[in-house]
Amino acid sequence: MADYSKKVSKKALAKSFRNWYYGHLTCFSQEHMQTFGYLVSMLPIVEDLYEKKDDQVEALKTYSAFFNTEPQIGSMIVGVTVGLEEARANGEAIDDETINGIRAGLMGPLAGIGDSLIVGTLIPILLGIALGLSQGGSVLGPIFYIVVWNLLAFFGMRFAFYRGYDLGGAAVEALVGPNATALRDSIVMIGTMVIGAVAATWVSITTALELPGGGTLQGTLDGVFPKLLPLIFTVFCWWLMAKKKISPIITMLILLVIAFVGAAVGFFGAATIAAPTA
Incomplete structure (x- = not known):
């Protein structure tokens, strides 16, 4: 870890982890998911590093962006950003874009790992076993599950959090060095692929929809570009939320209207939306 004049205290680190452990699903919704849980976990860190209220408010704005991952393995991401926030408070060239790029790039891959493991x-x-x-x-079964799961979750998340904090501090040199842009772009690219x-x-x-000459439009699309319709709708949702700043709830209502109209005119059939199977 770098020898900074401003260091996050052990008390603030412990409180930050506890806030994430108990509150990562705070105010959970389809629009924000774990955003507020992340925000409350960073609150003691920001209060510890910045004395002025204006500086605290400005730093916390970084963590108001959408966030969602698997909460146990995802503890590492919180720890990483604690290290990055500490570096920023000490004058390192780390901005909101850097921190949020790292968060966005890691939350997808770590969610996949966490969901699997x-x-x-x-x-x-x-x-x-229970x-x-x-x-x-x-009653031995439920007692076993409650005790063992909570012990494994707590100490596993704690290890991931503090390991992430160490990695966050060690990664500062790479993030502000000559290869910083390439590194950030690579992380974001991996997240985008996931x-x-x-x-x-x-x-x-x-x-x-059936074509006049026989066959269906779906069969034609599959022969030219499989999964074209899911791609179009995914990009459409991204455009609404990222470019037009439309909330996820309004976006879902728009999709509902499209589905209703599409089914009414015969574009969508009864099996348009297939539920995933285990």
Whole structure:
């Protein structure tokens, strides 16, 4: 870690982690998801590093951007940005774009890792053991799950948070050095690729429109550009929210109107939206 004049205190670090551990789903909604949980976890850090209220408010604006990831593994991202905020408070050339670029670039890949390891592997294993211990109505099963899961979650998230803090401080030189732009662009590119893969996998939109000469429009599109309709709708949603500054809730209402009109005129069929299967 760099020898900065301003250092985050151990008390502020502990409070920041506790705020994330208990409050990462604070005020959760489709529009903001974990944004406010992230914001409240950074509050003690900002208060510790900046004395003036105006500086605190300006620093906290960085963390008002949308954020969502797998909360256990995602603790590392919070720790990383704590290290970056500490560096910024000491005069390093780290701006809002740098911090939010790192956040956006990491939240997708770490969510994929966390969902696979935690949600898809660890939790089913613990539940399987708990169910076995619950045979005959024993309370040992639920007690086992509650105790073991909370211990693993707490200490695992704590390790990820503090490891991220160490990485955040060590990464400052790379982020402000000559290769900073390439590094940030690479991280954002990886995140974009992950989001693109998720959209292609989970967004399922098809058309039931039949062509005059026989066949369907969907068959023609699949032969030319598979997944074209999901791509169009994904880009359309991005354009509405990123360029036109339309909220996610209004965007969903717009999609609902499009779906209703499309079904009424026969463009969309009954199986247009396919629910994912396990």
